Structure formats: C-alpha cells, structure tokens
Amino acid sequence: MSGALRLQGQGNGCGYATGPAHVSTEPLSPRGDQVSPSLEFDSLDRAIGESVAALESLMAQTDPASADILEFQIEMLRDPVIAEMAAEQIGKGQNAAFAWVAALEEYIAGFEQSEDDDIRARAVDMIDIRDRVLRALEGMPAADFPKGSIFVGRDMAPSLFLAHDWTGGGGIALEAGSTASHVALLARSKDVPMAVGIGSFVVDPETPVLVDGDSGLVVVDPSHADIAVLAKGERTALPITRRSEPGVSGIVSRSAVELLVNISDISDIRSLDPHACDGIGLLRTEFLLSSAADLANEEKQFQLYCEMLKWADGKPVTIRLFDLGGDKPLGGFGVEERNPFLGLRGIRLLLAMPVMLRIQVRALLRAAAFGPLKVLLPMVTLPGEVEDTRRIFEEEAVVLADRHIAISMPAIGMMVEVPAAAIMLDTFGDADFFSLGTNDLAQYLTAAARDNPAVVDLYRQAAPTLLRLIAQTVAVAHDMGKPIGICGDLAGDPARLPSVIAGGIRQISVAPSQLAAVRTVLEQAGVDG
C-alpha cells in the first residue's frame, strides 16, 4: 500500500478515477464575486471594440449597399453615448451584459413602437448590434483545466464543472463541499467520480491522485495495488446502472407513474433516447445558460428551449426559470450575502431583477408556440410571487403579440421547496402545477445546510419528516385538482422511492443516470405498466 497519503471523505457513488492533480487556486466562484464597476466597464468597452473590429472586417468583404448598414452599426457602437447609457446601469451595480441589455431595452422599444415601418425596421439593427456585443462579452470563459485531471480544491463552482469537458475521464476531490451540493448533483448526473469533505491537504500539481466515489477515499500518489483493488471491484456497487442502456425503454411511457428526466447539461440530451422517459421534468436553465451574457440573450435562450422541445418530440418539457443565488451565484448575481440560502435567490432574485426575468419570459413565450412547454418558478414562498410572475408573462405576451411574433402562454407551476409554501399549498391557486424540490425542502426543514459536511447527517436522517410533509402536500394538491410531481434527489433514491409512491406521487423526475434504477424500483413496486 506504500506510504501514499490517504484521506477519507464522502463519495458520490460514481466509481473511481485516477489522473494528474489540477490544484485549484481559483476563488470559488469567480463570476459570483461582487460586481466591480470598473472591471465591468472595461469588459463592456473591450466587447464593443471587438464588435467594431468584426464589423469592419465584414464591411471590407461586402457590396456598398450592405456596407452602408454595417457602417451605420459601427457608427452607433463608436458613439460614446451608447457606452455611457450602459455605464449608468453598471454604476447601479449591474454586470456588463445586463447593463448593456438594460441600457438598450428602452431605446429599442422606442423604435418598435413607432407607427412608421422604416423606423420600426431600425429596431432590427439595434437588436443585431446588441446581440453582437453580447456574444463578444460571452467570449471570456472561466479558466478550464486539462481533460482527465483530478480537480483538487476547497470547493468547485458549478459553472466551472459545466465548462469542463469530462469525456476524457477525471474526477473531483474537494476539501469541503457536500454530496448534496449542486456540483455534486451535476457530478452524479454526469457520472463523474467525486469525494467531498476530505479535509485540508497539500498536493503538488500533476501528482497522480485517485478518487473513489464509491468509498469516498482519496489517495495521493496511489500504488498499482491501490488501483488494482478498485479495478477488480469496478462497478459492482452499481449493478442497476448497467441496465441503463437503451432497450428496456418504452415500458415506462405507459406506466401509472410518469418518469421524467432532469436536465442540467445540453450533452445529457444528446446522449439520451427521448423514448427512455416521459419528457423533461426539470430543465435547470441556470446550468445550461451559465454566463451573464447568456442570461441576457433572448435569442440564444429561445433556440435552446426550441431544441429541447424538438428533442422531446411532443412530450412535455418543463423549464425552470433561472434559479440563481444560494450556491449558484452565476453571472455576478446573488452577490455577497451573509447567508445566501436564506437570501435573494430563485424567484425572489428574478422579481428583483425584472430585466433578466423579462428576457427569459419572452424566450419562453416564443418557444411555447412550438410545443408543450411548461414553466416552473423556483423558491416560491408566497402566492404573490406566482401572481407577480404571471403578470409579467401576460405583459410580455401582449408586447410580443403587438409585434406579430408567434407566442403561446405556457402552464405556470411552482417548485415546492420552501416549507412555508408546502404548508400553505392550498393558497397557491394561481399555480397550474407543483413540483417538490426535496433537496432544498429538506435543508430548510432541518435547518441543516446541505453543503456542510458537519451537519449533513442531520439532513439525511430527517427523511421521515420530509416524507410526512410530502404526503400532506400531495393530499392538498390532489384536493385542489392540480398535478404534483417530485424532482429532488429523494426521487432518485431507490430506498426511498416506494414511500414516495405510497405518498401519492405519480410524477417523478430524476437525473438521466438514475432513470434505469428508478424504473427497476417502479417495476418491482408493481406500479409500472
């Protein structure tokens, strides 16, 4: 066994990996830090400069008539007034992308509302200019690390996980963290071996590291024997996963229990057969659109949602509004709160930032014209939050309809993940459907942070409390005649699933890697087919 350094943490049950250490020196969430106005202004300035340069090279290759249009766009971008409009927003604490979109919003609307066709046509130019600069802002990704590495750090930002290509293998060893955190959720859905809570240790970059996600063991500079032990027992811990390959699909679609899939990454969709599930139960938009520029980009969002609908091929696609804040401070939001999980997150943040919300709402209204799209509101606490959001959907629908853009009003449902909402469910008549988010619900019920290894046992042992509240909530939803499903980790836990079904849940949404295991349990419970 050599004198290798061995550390024990908690694993995520996704097998083992070995590779050279990538020692993270990054702050946890580079993009989540407090917005620095001067840095934001610099990046906007750079993005505008890049856009002008791109337009100039485009202009050199076009005929004079088209060149006029490009020249006009260049002049607009070179006008210091346009940057000053955005600077005002940046001064109010907005990041560059949102400041840019917010500054142009009213300006563009002024053109769109004109009775003159020629003036209305100018709006298209402005939208073109806006989106070009947004794309330039996007070109500044977080620092990635080599494929196949073992990421070693205190904790890991979800955006960093998503930006990395995991197809070359590799794993994650975190000094802090929890198996219930968002990055752990992502790692599970991608089957990336991970160990958390291993405590502080020092390792030189490039040193070989072994991470066993099944036992939670991390070995620095492992011997051949260490690896051989794991290689022999490879995957025995996950026999059910082996059945996950296509073939058994189709059974589920006729089941008494609807089995849907949670999507956190676009590549999940590309490797998954749509017939293996009854649709998308939860699309985590904050993970698929992970940069501030994406959050501000209506067109990109619209295309992403349409792609999901196309993949689902007529089955429902439930899209959750950006659930930012908490441990997902993407795009410079959810800034510096002493207790982010109890602060401005989910729908609270969206309603406080209507510019971002309205962009997503417009993209959703447009996509809903192309298929059975449903919208899910995160972190709802009071009925007024659903009513306010619905009003924004209605307002934006009127604006889009005035512009003769095809739209459809989607069903609007809410996450039930705050105990106050679960207990008072009967007062949420404005919601069309409910989805239980058991991870947050458990954390708020137990007052135990899911990313704190010191109290994670409390969080786990409170399952009976959680199941009792779920049963009560489901009964109320049935009385109200509204559909209720579950999309938290509880649904993907084969040991808990029968109690969930017994509690009256008939709609379950799990990570793609859990589909097969859950299907097996459903078959055994006799509620399938």
Added chain:
Amino acid sequence: MTEKRHGVFGGTSSVGGNASVELLITHGVGLHARPSVVFTRLAKSFPCTIEIEVNRSGLWLNAKSIVKVMGARIRKGSTLKIRAHGLRADEAIAVLEALFANDFAEERPHVRGA
C-alpha cells in the same frame, strides 16, 4: 439627387456665434441609417456645439451623437430644428442645411437608408 425636397421655414439667423435653421423633413425615409451617419459625421467635423430639436419638443439633443439622432426618430413630416453655438456656427448650419437640400447625396448615389 432625388425628386424629394426639403422645406425651410424661417431661414438662418446668426448672433455672435449662434446660428439655427428649421427644416420640414420631406424625405420618404426621414433621417435614417445612412443619412444619420452622414449628418452626424458632418456635425462632428465642426468645433461648435450643434443640437437638434424635433417637432418643437423643447428637447435639444447632441447632433454629433448618432445614438441621439436616431433615437429622435425623425420621419417624413417632422419639423427639425438645428442650432449651433461657438466657432464656425454659421458655416455648420449652412453645410448641414445643404445636406438636406442635396438629399444626402455624397460622392456616390444615395442609398435608401433602410
């Protein structure tokens, strides 16, 4: 040159570095993309302050900013007032007015400002 014409009310006036003109916009396309580029570039070539006011709104906008000029949404039938203050104010107004008279024709044929 096109057959479209501009109209002038009142003509120019000049008092110690101040000049102004009021025009009735008769272009079918108003003051749009291409004309805005030409207009603001020309305005920028003068050292004096130049401002525009549309339909006697009382709101004066910097004529050297294409963002402001476009935002004014000048259209056929709009009344456009241009005023200049400072060095070469008279000359600036005369040249800008001529731009409308010549239908924004520059060194090459006028391209519809769409």
